Structure formats: C-alpha cells, structure tokens
Amino acid sequence: MNKHFVLIKDTGPGAEATGEFYTAFVTRLREANLETSVQAVRAADIGVYGRGIAVRILPGGPLYVNVRAEDIDRIIAQTLKNNVVLKDLVPGEETGQMRIVLRNCGVIDPESIEDYFSVEGYQGLGKCLFEHSPEKVIEEVKKSGLRGRGGGGYPTHLKWALARKAFGEEKFVICNGDEGDPGAYMDRSILESDPHAVVEGMVITAYAVGAHTGIFYIRAEYPLAIKRIQRAIDQAREHNLLGADILGSGFSFDCEIRLGAGAFVCGEETALIASVEGRRGTPRPRPPYPSDSGLWGMPSVINNVETMANLPVIMRRGGEWLARIGTAKSKGTKVFALTGNVRNSGLVEIPMGTTLRAIVEGIGGGSAGGKPIKAVQTGGPSGGIIPVDRLDTPVSYEHLQELGSIMGSGGMIVLTEEDCIVDIAKFYLGFCVDESCGKCAPCRIGGWQMLRLLEKIAGGEGEEQDLEKVRRLAQAMQKASLCGLGQSAPNPVLSTLKYFAGEYREHVVEKKCRAGKCLGLVRFVILPEVCKRCKLCVGNCPVNAISGDRQSGFVIDQAKCIKCGKCFEVCKFGAVARR
Amino acid sequence: MAKLTRESLKALSGQNSLPCCSFIKVGMSSCGVAAGARVVYDFLKQEVEKRFPHIAVRQCGCNGLCHAEPLVEVCVPGVPAVIYGQVTKEIAQRIVAEHLGEGRLINDHIYVMAVRDGGEK
Numbered sequence: 001m002n003k004h005f006v007l008i009k010d011t012g013p014g015a016e017a018t019g020e021f022y023t024a025f026v027t028r029l030r031e032a033n034l035e036t037s038v039q040a041v042r043a044a045d046i047g048v049y050g051r052g053i054a055v056r057i058l059p060g061g062p063l064y065v066n067v068r069a070e071d072i073d074r075i076i077a078q079t080l081k082n083n084v085v086l087k088d089l090v091p092g093e094e095t096g097q098m099r100i101v102l103r104n105c106g107v108i109d110p111e112s113i114e115d116y117f118s119v120e121g122y123q124g125l126g127k128c129l130f131e132h133s134p135e136k137v138i139e140e141v142k143k144s145g146l147r148g149r150g151g152g153g154y155p156t157h158l159k160w161a162l163a164r165k166a167f168g169e170e171k172f173v174i175c176n177g178d179e180g181d182p183g184a185y186m187d188r189s190i191l192e193s194d195p196h197a198v199v200e201g202m203v204i205t206a207y208a209v210g211a212h213t214g215i216f217y218i219r220a221e222y223p224l225a226i227k228r229i230q231r232a233i234d235q236a237r238e239h240n241l242l243g244a245d246i247l248g249s250g251f252s253f254d255c256e257i258r259l260g261a262g263a264f265v266c267g268e269e270t271a272l273i274a275s276v277e278g279r280r281g282t283p284r285p286r287p288p289y290p291s292d293s294g295l296w297g298m299p300s301v302i303n304n305v306e307t308m309a310n311l312p313v314i315m316r317r318g319g320e321w322l323a324r325i326g327t328a329k330s331k332g333t334k335v336f337a338l339t340g341n342v343r344n345s346g347l348v349e350i351p352m353g354t355t356l357r358a359i360v361e362g363i364g365g366g367s368a369g370g371k372p373i374k375a376v377q378t379g380g381p382s383g384g385i386i387p388v389d390r391l392d393t394p395v396s397y398e399h400l401q402e403l404g405s406i407m408g409s410g411g412m413i414v415l416t417e418e419d420c421i422v423d424i425a426k427f428y429l430g431f432c433v434d435e436s437c438g439k440c441a442p443c444r445i446g447g448w449q450m451l452r453l454l455e456k457i458a459g460g461e462g463e464e465q466d467l468e469k470v471r472r473l474a475q476a477m478q479k480a481s482l483c484g485l486g487q488s489a490p491n492p493v494l495s496t497l498k499y500f501a502g503e504y505r506e507h508v509v510e511k512k513c514r515a516g517k518c519l520g521l522v523r524f525v526i527l528p529e530v531c532k533r534c535k536l537c538v539g540n541c542p543v544n545a546i547s548g549d550r551q552s553g554f555v556i557d558q559a560k561c562i563k564c565g566k567c568f569e570v571c572k573f574g575a576v577a578r579r
Numbered sequence: 580m581a582k583l584t585r586e587s588l589k590a591l592s593g594q595n596s597l598p599c600c601s602f603i604k605v606g607m608s609s610c611g612v613a614a615g616a617r618v619v620y621d622f623l624k625q626e627v628e629k630r631f632p633h634i635a636v637r638q639c640g641c642n643g644l645c646h647a648e649p650l651v652e653v654c655v656p657g658v659p660a661v662i663y664g665q666v667t668k669e670i671a672q673r674i675v676a677e678h679l680g681e682g683r684l685i686n687d688h689i690y691v692m693a694v695r696d697g698g699e700k
Contacts (some may be wrong), residue, residue, distance in 0.1 A: 002657075002658065003658075003682065007682055007684075007689060025699050041685075041686055041689060044647070044688050045691060046691045047691040047692055047693035048693060058659035059659035066636075096692075096693030096694050096695040097643075097693065097695065098695055104638045105641055105643065106641055106642025106652075107640075109638055109641070111638070117591045120590075120593075123588070123591075169585035183609075189610070192641065193608055193640020193641050222609075224609050239583045240582035240583045241583065247583055247584055247585050247588060248585060343646070344644070344646045344647075345646045349643075363693070372647050375615075379656060429595055479624060
C-alpha cells in the first residue's frame with residue numbers, strides 16, 4: 001500500500017483548533033496501526049476558508065470540510081483503508097482559481113526557453129503563422145471575445161482590425177507593461193514568471209496587424225522583469241522565433257525594450273507613445289487613435305501584458321474555447337492582485353463572473369485580522385470603492401462599471417472597519433494629483449482643489465457645503481479632462497461619496513472619524529482606570545506631551561500632542577485610547 | 580541550437596524537458612527574492628546536489644501565493660508534490676532531512692492553492 005498523507009487545517013473563524021484535531025487524528029492512526037502507512041500533517045493553508053476543520057487526503061484523495069472529531073474513525077476506516085469517498089463531507093460548489101494567463105507562473109523556469117517549449121510554448125504562434133491568414137487570426141480573437149485587460153476593456157479584435165486596415169509604411173506593436181496602480185503587480189509577475197508567453201503574444205499580434213517592429217514598454221522599477229524579457233527576446237531570436245523569416249514562414253518581426261521612467265500617466269496610450277518617441281510623457285486628444293496614427297505617426301496597436309499572455313492560448317485552443325469561460329460580454333479570466341486587509345494577499349486568476357465575495361472570502365480567506373470587511377477597492381486610482389453589501393456582484397467590465405468602479409488593470413484592495421473612507425479617497429486623489437502631467441487645467445487644478453477640500457474635511461475643518469463642492473469639482477474633472485487619468489481620477493471620491501455619504505457627514509458634522517485614521521479628528525487620552533503607570537508612554541513621546549507621576553497618574557497635554565500615535569502603539573495595557 | 584522551422588517546432592510539442600518525477604522548485608520572482616528566496620535557493624542547490632544528486636533544484640516564477648513567500652515546491656517519488664511556504668534556511672534544512680530523507684511532510688508550512696478544472700492547468 002502506498003503511503004497516504006492527511007493534511008489538516010482549521011479554516012473556521014475564532015480559535016485555531018488544528019493542533020487538537022491533529023493530535024486526535026494521530027492518536028486514532030496509532031490505534032488503528034496505520035502510523036507507518038499514513039502521516040497526518042498540519043497544513044499552513046489548505047485552500048478553503050470558513051469551512052470548519054478541513055482535511056485533504058493526498059495523493060489525489062478528496063477534500064473534506066466541516067469535519068468533526070467523530071468523523072475521524074469513518075475517514076480512517078472508509079477513505080484511508082478502502083478508498084471510499086464520504087460524500088457528506090465533500091464541499092458542494094467548486095471553489096478556487098482558474099488559471100489561463102498564470103498557467104505557467106510558478107511552474108516553469110522563466111529563463112529557460114526549453115521549459116516554455118515543454119508547456120506547448122510557441123505552438124500557438126506556429127499554428128497562427130502557417131494555418132491562419134492574418135484576417136483569420138483577428139477572426140479567432142473576435143470569437144474569443146477577448147477585451148483589453150489593461151482596464152478599458154476595448155475589444156482586442158476591433159483594435160487590431162482598425163490597425164490592419166489603416167495605411168502606413170510601417171506598423172508597430174507595443175506591449176504596455178507600465179503598471180502603476182498602487183497595489184497592482186500582475187503584469188510584473190507575468191513578465192517575470194512567463195516572459196515567453198508575452199513575447200509569443202507580441203508576435204501573434206504583429207502577424208495579425210502586419211507589423212514588423214514591436215516595443216516592450218516596461219517601467220524601470222521592474223529590473224527583474226526587464227532582464228527576463230530581454231533574455232526571452234534573445235532566446236527567441238536564437239531559435240528563429242523573432243527576426244527575419246520566422247520559422248521559415250516569410251514573416252519578419254523583431255522587438256526591443258523601452259524603459260518607462262515611472263510616470264503613471266505613461267500607461268495611457270498616447271502618453272506612452274510620446275514617451276517611447278523620447279518626448280515628455282503627456283497625452284494628446286484622441287482621435288486620431290493610435291490604430292490610425294500612433295508611434296511615429298504610424299498605425300500602432302497597444303496591448304496590455306495580460307492581454308498578450310492570453311493570445312498564445314487562444315491561438316492554440318481556438319477562440320471558442322476561451323469564449324466558453326466568463327459572462328455574456330466579458331470572456332475568459334482576469335488576474336487580480338489581491339492586497340490590503342486580507343488574509344492571503346497574492347495573485348488570483350478567476351473566470352469572469354465570479355463574485356467579489358468569492359474572491360475576497362473564498363480565495364483571499366477574508367480580512368487579515370478577522371475584522372468585518374467594509375469595502376473593496378478595484379481599478380486603482382481610476383477605479384472606485386465597492387461597499388460590502390455589493391460584494392455579491394459578479395466581476396465583469398459591465399458590472400463593475402455599473403457600481404461606479406472599473407475592472408482596471410486588476411488591483412483589488414480589501415478595506416475593513418479599520419480603514420477610513422475619507423482617508424482612502426484622499427490617498428488615491430493625492431496619487432493622481434502627484435501623477436497629473438499638468439497639461440490640462442481640469443486635472444491639474446481640479447485635482448489639487450479637491451484634495452485640499454478633502455484635507456480640510458479630514459482635518460476637522462470641513463463644512464457642509466464642502467461635500468457639494470467636491471462633487472461639482474469631481475464632475476467637472478470627469479467631463480473636461482484631456483485623458484483617462486484626469487477623467488477617472490475623481491472616481492474614488494465619487495464612489496465613496498455615493499456609498500459612504502454617512503461617513504463623510506460624520507467627519508463634517510460630528511467631527512468624528514470612526515476608524516481613527518484622520519488625525520485632525522483624533523485625540524489620544526490615557527484611561528486612568530486601565531493605566532498601570534509604567535511610564536512607557538512618557539519615555540516614548542517625542543514631544544514630551546505626557547506629564548504626571550506614578551501616584552496621581554498621567555495625562556496627555558492636547559496642545560503639545562502631535563498625534564503621532566506612539567503612546568497608543570507602545571502601551572501594553574490598552575490604556576491609551578484613540579477618540 | 581539550430582534555427583527552428585515549422586516542423587521542428589511541431590516536433591517539440593508534447594516533449595517534456597521538465598524533470599517530471601524528482602525536482603525542487605524555488606519561486607524566484609521579485610516577491611520571492613525580496614522575502615529571502617535567494618538564501619533558500621542557494622542552500623538547497625548546494626545541499627541537495629551533495630546528498631540527492633538525482634533531484635534537480637530549479638528556479639521558477641511566482642505562483643501568486645505572495646503572503647507565503649518564499650515558496651518551495653517539492654516533488655519526489657513516494658510523497659505527493661506539495662508547496663512549502665515561508666521557507667527559511669532552517670525549514671529548508673528540514674525539507675532536505677525529513678521530506679527528501681525520510682519521505683515525511685513537514686508540519687505547519689504546507690500551502691495548498693485551490694485551482695478548479697477548466698483552465699489551462
């Protein structure tokens with residue numbers, strides 16, 4: 001009999017009972033004389049959450065959830081000894097991720113083209129070059145329903161068809177690897193973990209639109225991604241997958257890397273083109289769209305890294321295969337970088353139509369400290385905040401837009417009761433103010449004025465009419481800004497105003513910040529009945545604002561206090577309160 | 580290597596250069612390296628080559644379990660393939676001694692990622 005392994009993990013909230021259950025299981029195994037053929041193991045994470053004790057039998061055995069101590073004997077007697085699956089312990093619905101874009105991430109060695117060949121690498125390209133006309137490639141992508149994964153969700157095949165039809169001496173393909181949203185790093189991970197998939201996607205795009213030169217626009221902050229893409233390009237050239245007469249098909253294409261200096265606006269396609277041309281990265285009005293007049297005035301197609309990484313699979317398995325996954329209008333999968341106050345931060349790839357709740361609770365495992373989740377932020381500084389009561393919304397371009405957010409490039413930040421909504425809105429707006437290129441007035445001035453109003457509110461100086469002012473500024477910015485950055489910068493503010501109006505009013509009317517994040521509204525006080533008079537806070541206060549002695553107790557001088565929160569952090573007894 | 584043609588590319592399809600039965604993979608993307616994967620990789624490379632020369636120690640990209648970096652996937656005959664997370668040099672030593680040496684899994688460091696059918700993997 002082959003050795004079996006039983007992974008055990010308590011996935012429920014509250015006290016961790018993995019250890020107890022593990023001990024009980026080990027005891028029962030010993031009693032059943034199975035010590036040598038079965039090993040019980042405490043797992044750190046078992047892939048499901050909130051389902052009580054979970055047990056996974058390896059190799060290849062079932063997953064059981066909500067297992068009780070009484071079930072141990074049944075598991076040993078039936079599953080371990082006789083390979084019978086206990087149906088009542090198997091979870092009902094399917095959970096987990098679906099990996100298409102991240103198919104090779106963590107599987108292959110990104111610096112080895114042989115590894116990529118062994119996972120059917122470049123087979124999609126081979127099929128595309130020898131079996132399909134460029135029109136047929138576009139047709140296949142149309143069938144797949146693939147839409148731009150960079151945020152806008154523009155159908156990829158339309159972009160390609162326009163560039164294919166456009167007249168130009170030369171055409172260009174650009175891979176947009178300028179990922180700047182705070183908390184988003186899917187593109188970096190794909191570039192670092194599966195660079196050949198992106199290179200293959202580039203060649204497929206080039207063949208479809210008739211381009212012979214490609215450019216990887218990657219930000220300089222991603223040195224490892226740059227190194228691995230460069231290596232992938234070199235290897236592809238050696239193997240006749242880039243350069244003249246690729247695979248003997250007669251089609252020629254080569255690409256190079258351009259480094260972005262890290263301006264957020266350069267993720268916008270016209271600003272990106274300006275940056276590649278060596279000019280200052282500022283957007284210009286569209287039309288003409290880059291598919292007519294892009295890099296050096298020639299027809300250009302700009303696709304996001306994740307879009308590119310989808311293409312080899314579409315070519316290999318056909319557009320219809322991808323179209324079977326997802327919702328009516330949003331096909332395939334989407335990668336999200338799940339961060340913020342969540343237990344399992346990381347990259348998740350889910351089919352479109354999965355609910356936000358399934359992502360945050362089912363894959364992310366809920367909030368980090370078990371605190372109630374308040375909202376989820378998607379789409380970075382251009383996106384919006386989705387309150388917890390809308391978490392059952394399926395993820396798709398349309399559904400998120402309805403809620404005033406966007407899919408964006410895929411940042412997903414989980415917020416709990418510990419996060420202040422005004423503070424979050426201020427953070428995102430501050431980011432856009434810093435990143436505004438300054439070319440158009442609505443964005444340059446509007447953003448700054450709006451930020452000042454939010455700072456006023458957070459500082460406790462807010463007046464009722466300020467909220468209306470913020471709203472009007474936001475609407476003006478949305479309508480009048482030149483590019484996507486300015487048009488979408490007010491989204492975090494507008495969506496929070498819509499869903500968390502009460503919390504804004506608390507800041508303005510009651511001068512209260514319930515999360516204790518807005519320092520202008522917070523006071524630190526020492527609770528005399530809890531204080532053990534250890535003087536730790538006194539020694540740690542950088543401005544000597546705490547006075548008193550061991551007999552009479554200590555007080556914080558509010559006039560001196562700079563609200564750094566040091567006393568709150570160091571107090572071991574919870575005697576410093578934030579009010 | 581010779582230049583690929585349509586035929587030689589086709590012939591590569593289905594060929595597996597990945598060692599299928601005995602390997603250790605260390606996640607070496609930015610996130611993994613930042614969490615200390617380099618130390619773990621160097622240690623495993625040296626130690627495993629010395630004691631278990633038939634087991635290949637390789638690097639790979641990031642599989643997305645960022646909260647559990649550095650990640651080490653171990654696949655050897657007789658023991659199901661698992662991913663260890665938050666691996667330090669000490670845990671790496673235990674992987675060599677207990678997982679490779681005795682065929683036992685190590686408590687408290689295994690991370691299972693639930694992936695459903697229908698994708699590429």
